[in-house]
Amino acid sequence: MIKLSKILKEQLQVALENAFPKSSKKICDSGSRLDPQLVSASKPEFGDFQVNGALSLAKIIKQPPREIANAIIEELLKNQDFLKICKKPEIAGPGFINLTLKDEIIIQEIKNLLIDDRLGVPLVKEPNSRTKVSPVIVDFSSPNIAKEMHVGHLRSTIIGDSLARVLEFRGYSVLRLNHVGDWGTQFGMLITNLKRKAPEVLTKPNAINIGDLVNFYREAKKHFDEDKNFKDESRNEVVKLQNGDQASLKAWKLLCEQSRREFKKIYDYLNIKITERGESFYNPYLQEVVDELDSLDLLVNDQGAKCVFLTDFLGKNGKPLPVIVQKSDGGFNYATTDLAAIRYRFRTSPHGDGACRLIYVTDEGQANHFAGVFRIAKLANWIPANAQIEHVPFGLVQGEDGKKLKTRSGETVKLRDLLDEAVDKAKIDLCNRLKEECREESDEFIENVSRTVGLAAVKYADLSQNRITNYQFSFDRMLSLQGNTAPYLLYALVRIAGIARKGGTFGKLEYHIEFNKSQEWELAKKLLDFDRIIMEVEEELLPNRLCNYLFELSQIFNRFYDQLSVLKANEPSRSSRLALCELTAKTLKLGMNLLGVSTLERM
RNA sequence: GGGGCUGUAGCUCAGCCGGAUAGAGCGACGGUUUCCUAAACCGUAGGUCGUGGGUUCGAGUCCCGCCAGCCCCGCCA
Structure with missing residues (x-):
């Protein structure tokens, strides 16, 4: 229904400008337009849309809200196109205008959706468009190599996947990146332990599995903490790895491969697609990042470490917040890697991904870190003018x-x-x-x-x-089985599948639709709202909006199902109700698919 | 000390760009089944939106103060 609401908004805008040409011109000269403030009605008794603009415009126009509302309505009534869409508008309360769609418009919209696989959701680009759309990058999940995935990865994985699905459905080219922890000092002890305990893995492929690897990690950690020789060897191993020693690299690769295989099992089980591109990918760019920051005079040497001091973020003692990009021992840390990643992802191919939007799905605890890193990236001019970079915290x-x-x-x-x-x-x-x-x-x-x-x-x-x-x-x-849960939604779908099995025909080419019960109208109107919700999720990156909608849709459907019979109804109600069932099923299936949730015919 | 997030019904949570009488679910209580999956539906009860100010036609929503909880703040990610 977003198409309809756009049309209505434009009509209201024109009505407003015709009714108040002077005020309108003033606002227009200052670069904006009078806003009718069209939103969907907060309650069914207010119709389908409500216009809130008359209230806030009272001051600008210097007339009482109800008079303004009246003037807008008078203009609307002159517009033949408006009269085709809406019944006679009504003024309510202090000056709201309530708009109610004509029955035939709603029925036409339902018919449109029945033959539209996208259910009204517009594509960001035409399918045939030859111009390349720069990708949106969703950075999510990101477990650590040689460790098992745990609850801490649950939300990032699930939320990230859903956001990626919504963006893909909208037509963006989405790069789902798994920024796994595949580099760092912990590999020193892992490789050392591997070389000591199982030197054969360096020559034979697949000689270990993750269960062992996780134990290896624990074991390695224990040796590292207790055994001085082991500790020294581990540190040496880190240096060897960083310098590209062949045997160390081989051990590292083995560890990563084994881990990757184990992660893939979970992603497959959850039906989640993600491309691994670990921290190590950005190693070749780390020095460049530091050099470039240095050349921009952003670096300060503080106690041997190279830092960027952010004057608009305060750290301890009210001093500017330091972000270390090179440690006093010359090593790089996570801030450096994240900066290199931002730089690479926004740079154009072949030296980067050429992204237009970068989304990080991580826990809320990293908010400060990302705010700091984003700020530095901005100072260094690594974020293109039209690009967006966002931390999506949970x-x-x-x-x-x-x-x-x-x-x-x-x-x-x-x-x-x-x-x-x-x-x-x-x-x-x-x-x-x-x-x-x-x-x-x-x-x-x-x-x-x-x-x-x-x-x-x-x-x-x-x-x-x-x-x-x-x-x-x-x-x-x-x-x-009750409430806003997956089983409740799945059950609504199963009920519809039951109707299809017992004689309902879906997928007709021509639909004759007539509604005469409130339950039918309520369901129909809810179905028209799907496209708006998807656009909202895309904008706010809040999948719970979609869940809420699907739950409400299921509730309305269950009431409809409970109070009206479908298969035993007389025509034209039977066909009309079947059409509602069909569209409800399509909407629930698509909606749950965008959440990454599989559906069932029977349960 | 500085910063971020959170605070809404007994519990778990919604609440859109500020808009009309603050909404669900669970739990509690009462009702509904010759019928397409009752895993459902209908009804009742339950609120000082942490708190005090401010902004305005209008504040759960925006601004400031305070209280409580969680998290972050230089060589981990």
Whole structure:
């Protein structure tokens, strides 16, 4: 319905300018236009849209709001195009104008959506366009090599994937980057341990697996902390690695490959596509970054470390915040890598990605770090004028006690274990219900349903909450069959699939549609709102807006389903209701797909 | 000390660029099944939007102060 609301906005604008030419000209001369403030109605009894502009314009125009509203309406009534779209506008309250769409317009819109795979969501570029659209980069997930993924990676992975999906659907070319921790001092001890414990892995491929590797990490850490010789050797190993020693590089590569294989299992399980480009990728650019900052006179040598002091960010004691880009030992740190990454990602090919928008999905704790790094990138002129760079922060995953989520024994929860537990619980619920309902289903059905429900529950629970706040993780709540949960949405879809199985025909070419019940109108109007929501998610990068919409849609559908029969209705209601079912299913499927959630026909 | 985020019903949370009488879900209480999956639907109860000011036709929303919780603040990421 965004097309319609654009048309209405333009008509209102014209009406406003015709009604108040003097004020309008004044505003126009100052470079803007009078804003009618058209928004969707806050309540059904106010119609479909409300115009708030008359209230705030009262001061500028120097007339009471209701008079202004009246004048706007008079102008609107002269416009034949407007009269085709809306019923007679009404003034309400202190000066709101309520607009209600004509029935035939809504029905026409529903028909349009039924044959539109994009459900009204515009493409950012034409499919045939030859001009290359610069990519949007979504930087998300980013686990560390040689460690297992844990809860800490959950939100970034799920939210990042969903945002990437929405941007892709809008037609952007999206580069999903996994900025894995594949470089740094920890590799010294890992390689040392590897060389001591299992020298054969350097000659034979695939001689270790991640389970061992994780133990290796623990072991290495222990030796490093306790054994002085080991420590020295590790430090030496870091230097060898950085200097490109062949054996060390081989060991490093092996570690990365093994890790990568293990990460891929999780991404495949979650149906998430991501391209690995670790920190090490930017190694060749680190010195350039420091040199360039130096040539711009941004660097200060402080206690041996090269720092950029940010005068508009205050650190301790009210002094400018220092950001270290080269340590006193000559090494680089994460700020340097992040700067090199920003520089590379915005630079044009072949020396960069040529991105137009850069999105970082990390926890809120890194807000300061990114603010500082972004500021330096701006000072160094690495961010093109039209480009956007954004940190998309999210809150902590907490247990039901409100503290950081841990296992019963107090350890970090492994991502794989968490997903398995969700699927197991979904399976138990499913089997109980099958028993109660005396249903017989194949093992394959049970496995598929429990996996889909379990993973959907985990993803949806995370996405359905405003990402900025801390998120209280609860298997019971997310798997609950009531409320704003994945199973509730999946169930609405299953009900529609049931109608299709028992005689409903979807995918017609011609639709004859007539509505005469409030439940039909309410559902129809909700369906028209999908495109607006997607645009909003793209702009605000808040997937919970989409979840909210899908939940409300499911609620409205369930009411419709409960109170009106579809297959047993007489024509033309039967066909009209079938059309609503079809469009509801399309909308739910597309919406959940954009959340990265798979759907089911039966459950 | 400086900075960021958060504070809305018993619990978990929505709340759009400031807009009409602040919304869901869970939990509680009451009701609905010859019918397309009742995993649903309908109804009742529940609020000083942390707090004190300010801005204005209008503030949960914007600005300032305060309180509480979490996080960050030079060689980890």
